[in-house]
Amino acid sequence: MSNGNARNWHASDGLVARYADGSLPEPDAWSLEKHVEGCAGCAARVSRAVHGTAAGAVLAQVRESVLAAAVLKPAPVRQVTPEAPPAPAPPRLARLLWAVGPAVRGAWLPAVLLVAVGAMALGYGGGFPDARALLLAVAPVVPVAGVALSYGPHADPLYEVVAATPAGGLRLALTRTAAVLGVSLPLLTVAGLLLPASGxxxxxxxxxxxxxxxxxxxxxxxxxxxRTASGVTAGGWLCAVLAPVSAAPADGAGARLAEQLSRCLDGTGTQGAWAAAAVLSTALLVVRRPAYDRLMHS
Incomplete structure (x- = not known):
């Protein structure tokens, strides 16, 4: 798919021909469509190839019909005057909010704030000395829930539109995951720092x-x-942390929770194991990347 170096490649004639006749695999077609957004030369070649097919003739008829309708009923033209400047392009913030997904735009962000503020209220307003332990028990599943709420047809009204673009798949999932982590990690960590340790x-x-x-x-x-994956990981974590606490007496539940969290979080070996799990998960994501294209269209 390349003529030139990795920074300056162009679609080959065979690739363009396969795209035009519809025989190019879907991932390669997405890659080509993404490339022609910034390459006028390849865009012109693809356009000529498509125009030479049966689909090109249909597209030409549609274009003529649209132009004819526009001539019969032209769209109103907005006058550009010093008092009425051209309409500005959508701001970058609006495009960013669309990209990061429903989790950051919708109810998830207030939910994260509620977790942080609720822990502070328990620690200082409610006289609950184990508020940090409770926050640390819940905090690891907050970004997991945010990812589940930001990706998929159940959460995103524009899911079908996004699924049809080259920017879909794992790239979109990672963009929204980064947004979720960028909000939850600092916010919940700062809340934990403000709470008394109490073991x-x-x-x-x-x-x-x-x-x-x-x-x-x-x-x-x-x-x-x-959704299923998030339920499995979040549920597994909560069971591992909270199950031993359920067997402790009521007056010792906080101390038992802090003890269990120390087993799950404290120590070089434990943190090293979590780092290894993160690396292995990343490697599996790389291997399973094509599955996200099918996931977007399932």
Whole structure:
């Protein structure tokens, strides 16, 4: 698919011909469509090739019909005057909010704020000394939930439109995951720093586990879908942390939770294991990348 170096490649004649007759595999077609957005030469060659097919004749008829309708009923022309400048392009912030997805745009962001503020209220307003331990138990599953809420037809009203673009698939999932992590990691960590320790692990001890659980959810999603994968990873974490606490007496539940969190979060070996899990999940994501193209269209 290249003529030239990696930074300056152009579509070959055979590739253009296969695209025009519809025999090019879908991932390669998406790659070519993405390339012609910034390459006028290849765009012109693809256009000529498509015009020479049966589909090109149909497109030409459609174009003529649209132009004829425009002549019969022209669209109103907005006068450009010093008092009425041209309409500005959509701001970058609006495009960014669309890209990062429903999790950051919708109810998820207030939910993260509620978790952080609720922990602060328990710690200082409610006299609950184990508020940091409770926050650390919940924090690793917050980004997992954010990813589940930001990706897929159940969450995104523009899902079908996005699925038809070259920017879909794993690239879109990673963009929205980065947005979710960029909001939740600093916000919940700062909230943990402001809470009294009371025997709980450090406020930043959950960062690697949260990252590993999120990447693990993405990797598992290539097999079973985002919602199921998020439920498995989040549920597994909560069971591992909270199950031992359920057997403790009521007056010792906070201390038991802090003890269990220390096992799951504290220590070089434990953090190293979480880092290894994050690396393995990333490697599995690379291997399973084509599955995200099917996931977008399933």
């Amino acid at each position: 709980a692990p450090a406020a930043a001890a959950w960062l690697l586990p949260g990252l590993a659980l999120t990447l693990g959810s993405l990797a598992l999603a290539s097999f079973v879908g985002c």
